[in-house]
Amino acid sequence: MTTIAERARELTVSREPFVHATVVRAQGPTSARPGDAAVIRADGSIEGFVGGVCAESSVRAAALDALRDGDALLLRVLPDGAAPFPEGPGARVVVNPCHSGGAIEVFLRPMLPAPALRVVGDTPIGTAVTTLAAFLDFDVATSDDYAGCTAVVVAGLGRGEQDAIRSALDAGVRFVALVASRQRGAVVLDELGLTDAERARVHTPAGLAIGARTPQEVALSIMSEVVRAIQVDGLAPASGAPAVRPQQAVDPVCGMTVLVGPETPHARVDGQDFWFCCAGCLASYTAA
Known part of the structure; x- marks a missing residue:
C-alpha cells in the first residue's frame, strides 16, 4: 500500500496542491492517535486517517481554508462543553458536538507547488535569470510547453521572441517579460498585433528600474518584478480552469x-x- 509520505511525494512531483495533515496530540476517547496522517486535495478528497467521520469533516473544511490562504494551521477538535483553548494566528478551535468525547490536535501544512518559470533564450541574461530563479526555488521549466507556467522570460535578444510571446499568451501565461529596450519592445509587440488584454500581460522593458547593467543585475531586476507580481499582485499560474471549491x-x-x-x-x-x-x-x- 502507498504510504501517506509516498502519496505526498507523488502529489508534489505532479505539482498538485494539497494539505498534509498530521495528528500531533490525541486525548481519549478518540480513534485517532498521534502520528496518524492524511493528505487533503483541493477537491476536498482525503487519503489517510486523522479520526472518525466527525473529526474528518472538521479537518477537511479547515484544510481547504489553509490551502486557500497558504498558511499552516494548528486545528484543535474538541467535544461540546470542553475547556476553552485560545485561538490566535495559526490556530483554530472547532467544537464538535458529535465527536466521540475526546480531543485531537491536527497540524495542517499546505503544500503548494513552486511557481514555474520558463526562460527563452540562450543568452547571458537568460542564463543569469535561470540561475537566480533556481536559487529562489522557482521550478525552472526546460521543456517547450508553456502550460502551467507562472511567468515566462523572453531573453532571446532578437531571436525567437515573437514565437515565444505568442505561445506563452496562447497557453494562458499572465506574465511575460520581454528583455528589450522600450523602443524595440514596442516594435515587437506592434508586429504581433496583440489585443489590449494580451499586451497588458507582456512586460517590456523587463524588470524593475534598479539601474541594472550586468546580466546578473538585469536578472535581479527581472526576478524582483516576477516576485512582486506573485507576492503583491497575486499572479497565478496558467492552469486552465480554476479549482472548484467544494x-x-x-x-x-x-x-x-x-x-x-x-x-x-x-x-x-x-x-x-x-x-x-x-x-x-x-x-x-x-x-x-
Missing part, C-alpha cells in the same frame, strides 16, 4: 460545517436539501 453546508442537527459530496449524508425535506456530518445526525433529523 460546496459546504451546515448540519442542522449539530451545527458542523460539512463538505457536500456524493457520500455526504443527505435528506430532502419539504423541497429543501440538508446535508449531515454523519448518519446519526441524518437519522436524528428525519425522525423528528
Whole structure:
C-alpha cells in the first residue's frame, strides 16, 4: 500500500496542491492517535486517517481554508462543553458536538507547488535569470510547453521572441517579460498585433528600474518584478480552469460545517436539501 509520505511525494512531483495533515496530540476517547496522517486535495478528497467521520469533516473544511490562504494551521477538535483553548494566528478551535468525547490536535501544512518559470533564450541574461530563479526555488521549466507556467522570460535578444510571446499568451501565461529596450519592445509587440488584454500581460522593458547593467543585475531586476507580481499582485499560474471549491453546508442537527459530496449524508425535506456530518445526525433529523 502507498504510504501517506509516498502519496505526498507523488502529489508534489505532479505539482498538485494539497494539505498534509498530521495528528500531533490525541486525548481519549478518540480513534485517532498521534502520528496518524492524511493528505487533503483541493477537491476536498482525503487519503489517510486523522479520526472518525466527525473529526474528518472538521479537518477537511479547515484544510481547504489553509490551502486557500497558504498558511499552516494548528486545528484543535474538541467535544461540546470542553475547556476553552485560545485561538490566535495559526490556530483554530472547532467544537464538535458529535465527536466521540475526546480531543485531537491536527497540524495542517499546505503544500503548494513552486511557481514555474520558463526562460527563452540562450543568452547571458537568460542564463543569469535561470540561475537566480533556481536559487529562489522557482521550478525552472526546460521543456517547450508553456502550460502551467507562472511567468515566462523572453531573453532571446532578437531571436525567437515573437514565437515565444505568442505561445506563452496562447497557453494562458499572465506574465511575460520581454528583455528589450522600450523602443524595440514596442516594435515587437506592434508586429504581433496583440489585443489590449494580451499586451497588458507582456512586460517590456523587463524588470524593475534598479539601474541594472550586468546580466546578473538585469536578472535581479527581472526576478524582483516576477516576485512582486506573485507576492503583491497575486499572479497565478496558467492552469486552465480554476479549482472548484467544494460546496459546504451546515448540519442542522449539530451545527458542523460539512463538505457536500456524493457520500455526504443527505435528506430532502419539504423541497429543501440538508446535508449531515454523519448518519446519526441524518437519522436524528428525519425522525423528528
